Amino acid sequence: MTGTYLGMPAFPQAARDAVRDPVLRGNLRHATHTIRAKRARAVGELSDWAELREAGRRIKDHTLRHLDRYLVQLEESVTAAGGTVHWAADAGEANRIVARLVKETGESEVVKVKSMATQEIGLNEALEAEGIRAYETDLAELIVQLGRDRPSHILVPAIHLNRGEIRDVFRSEMGAWGRPAPEDLTDAPAELAEAARLHLREKFLRAKVAVSGANFMVAETGTLVVVESEGNGRMCLTLPQTLISVVGIEKVVPTWRDLEVFLQTLPRSSTAERMNPYTSMWTGTTDEDGPRAFHLVLLDNGRTDTLADQVGRQALRCIRCSACLNVCPVYERAGGHAYGSVYPGPIGAILSPQLRGTGSEIDASLPYASSLCGACYEVCPVAIDIPEVLVHLRERVVEGGPAVRQGNKVVLRPARGHAAERAAMRAARWVFARPGALRAGQRLASRTRRLHPRALPGPGRAWSGTRDLPAVPPEPFRDWWQRTNGGKDGTE
Amino acid sequence: MSSRDRVLGRVRRALADVTPDDRPYEEAVRRDYLREHGGPTARRTVELLAENLADYRAIVHRSGASELPSLIARLLAARDAGPVVVPSGLDEGWLAAADVTRIPDRAESTPADLDRAGSVVTACAVAIAETGTIVLDGSPDQGRRRISLVPDHHICVVRVPDQVVSSVPQALERLDPARPLTWISGPSATSDIELDRVEGVHGPRTLEVILLG
Numbered sequence A: 001m002t003g004t005y006l007g008m009p010a011f012p013q014a015a016r017d018a019v020r021d022p023v024l025r026g027n028l029r030h031a032t033h034t035i036r037a038k039r040a041r042a043v044g045e046l047s048d049w050a051e052l053r054e055a056g057r058r059i060k061d062h063t064l065r066h067l068d069r070y071l072v073q074l075e076e077s078v079t080a081a082g083g084t085v086h087w088a089a090d091a092g093e094a095n096r097i098v099a100r101l102v103k104e105t106g107e108s109e110v111v112k113v114k115s116m117a118t119q120e121i122g123l124n125e126a127l128e129a130e131g132i133r134a135y136e137t138d139l140a141e142l143i144v145q146l147g148r149d150r151p152s153h154i155l156v157p158a159i160h161l162n163r164g165e166i167r168d169v170f171r172s173e174m175g176a177w178g179r180p181a182p183e184d185l186t187d188a189p190a191e192l193a194e195a196a197r198l199h200l201r202e203k204f205l206r207a208k209v210a211v212s213g214a215n216f217m218v219a220e221t222g223t224l225v226v227v228e229s230e231g232n233g234r235m236c237l238t239l240p241q242t243l244i245s246v247v248g249i250e251k252v253v254p255t256w257r258d259l260e261v262f263l264q265t266l267p268r269s270s271t272a273e274r275m276n277p278y279t280s281m282w283t284g285t286t287d288e289d290g291p292r293a294f295h296l297v298l299l300d301n302g303r304t305d306t307l308a309d310q311v312g313r314q315a316l317r318c319i320r321c322s323a324c325l326n327v328c329p330v331y332e333r334a335g336g337h338a339y340g341s342v343y344p345g346p347i348g349a350i351l352s353p354q355l356r357g358t359g360s361e362i363d364a365s366l367p368y369a370s371s372l373c374g375a376c377y378e379v380c381p382v383a384i385d386i387p388e389v390l391v392h393l394r395e396r397v398v399e400g401g402p403a404v405r406q407g408n409k410v411v412l413r414p415a416r417g418h419a420a421e422r423a424a425m426r427a428a429r430w431v432f433a434r435p436g437a438l439r440a441g442q443r444l445a446s447r448t449r450r451l452h453p454r455a456l457p458g459p460g461r462a463w464s465g466t467r468d469l470p471a472v473p474p475e476p477f478r479d480w481w482q483r484t485n486g487g488k489d490g491t492e
Numbered sequence B: 001m002s003s004r005d006r007v008l009g010r011v012r013r014a015l016a017d018v019t020p021d022d023r024p025y026e027e028a029v030r031r032d033y034l035r036e037h038g039g040p041t042a043r044r045t046v047e048l049l050a051e052n053l054a055d056y057r058a059i060v061h062r063s064g065a066s067e068l069p070s071l072i073a074r075l076l077a078a079r080d081a082g083p084v085v086v087p088s089g090l091d092e093g094w095l096a097a098a099d100v101t102r103i104p105d106r107a108e109s110t111p112a113d114l115d116r117a118g119s120v121v122t123a124c125a126v127a128i129a130e131t132g133t134i135v136l137d138g139s140p141d142q143g144r145r146r147i148s149l150v151p152d153h154h155i156c157v158v159r160v161p162d163q164v165v166s167s168v169p170q171a172l173e174r175l176d177p178a179r180p181l182t183w184i185s186g187p188s189a190t191s192d193i194e195l196d197r198v199e200g201v202h203g204p205r206t207l208e209v210i211l212l213g
């Protein structure tokens, strides 16, 4: 997808580095546990959560099933409202379109609001090569950009840095990009936020071109929706004269009314709030309010290949809330960078190998970066059965078989005996060696015991040939111990 | 072949296994969720709005029509933050008692002009009690989107109970997608530093909501 991640070590090597870093581990544990508890409270406030989740699943499935129809309708609506629609089959094409649109304005810099899609295609680097500087404006993205780092969480990309580290990055790097940080900057979060406010304000006030993504696009009305917290999104969406939005084709929903589901489930699942501070909705251009030119770049880049997979296509329902990261015992221990893509955690483990294919070591090992505990499925607001897709992808890695790559039918070779298989097995072993990660995995395994073969599928099978896979007991020992008070209360 | 045709062609081939479903959309997607949670009385809805606004650190005031000008004058004087941006269709009377320099909301103003303002006063289109949200739709009494963004202090007047709904679904029914919409739930905030919520990054750091009724 992007040059940034090429040459990434496969999951287990990268994860091992994370585990050795005590600061990173502490940051991750604190962050994921805090947000997990808050999310549970926010979701608990809605008595109809299960129904909202089911409606979200159905809306997305229905849309995917008729995706061609809704994309054409979206194009018509956006065009009728004064926007221009572009289509990009892959990352390179999307980058070329954006670079051309920026050049046509005569500008050489753009402000950006956080967007997974533009990270996925490596837009900043592509613009840089064309002499265009892209400024990230989300606080966390700014931290990551200034620190020449990579994001490690969908929603809190700098989750791996603590306040002291952030202060150091601001002090040493801000000056090279614009207004420097104050000399006496401390590590108080309010002071750090103030430094970012001042640093970015001059950029917002002079910006002529902005690049964004979008959380939703409404086919019926042509409306785009951006959900955010800081106000940098609003700055980018309203102050510049030209707005370019790069959005994956799976982000379309059929009707205006569909937003009533996702605007309830997304904020509560992601930031654990009843509602995020700011949501912007715009339909084409408006006379004398906001950008005069609006371009929508519709991005495929592996999405239609994913759509062709009957089991894997459910990953396209994802609304990027990051709830699955925050509950994942493997993510908590391995950290976001181990996933080698802009999409970390459980969703990354099923999305990256589908968008990019399973050819590389990192992508072949990702489906094994899980204990299949099922916590991700339980919190997912669009009910993506991540464990089901993981098992399916494991089979694909090991057995090979038919798939679609760049729109063409191909037959994948089995990974057996190749480096990819060794990487996958190392990932599996890494997970099996983590008692915490495995504990949760055991619990689910016993719940679904009748569905489990005595041998693991895929490389697990080869592996269980040499080291016997114990049969899954009806109830894991640990659970039995806790439930029965160590066997003392005489129940079974 | 154009990229448009290429992408649409890939979508159609990817869906070759899917049987067509020609039911109308309303039937294809069942919606068993609630239209609102609890269905409280109009008075309780306004209370809930006030609670949820305050929970996300908006400052909430209540006012009758006659005290409104003096309340707004007081809030602006207390900030002493410089000129006030005024949307073209704002009720003349609201600022009658305020002794402040006004900056009209004009198309030709630059963002830098707006940056000199300290405060902005607007009305709103609708407010949502369950989430503590106010929504602006760019009507003449609310102005262009940027005027409620660049100044550091935003005073927003909500007519209660008429402009208040309970839930997100009810709010969407009232809103016109053709207008540019801004949903605001508390002041700008970030949790990007160790997940500590810090108020105020780029949007107004102080949001004051006046419940008028």
Ligand code: SF4
Pocket (backbone or CB within 6 Å): A269, A317, A318, A319, A320, A321, A322, A323, A324, A325, A347, A376, A379, A380, A381, A382, A383, A384
């Ligand atoms: S897979 Fe589900 S839980 Fe994970 S980010 Fe996507 S929508 Fe959220």
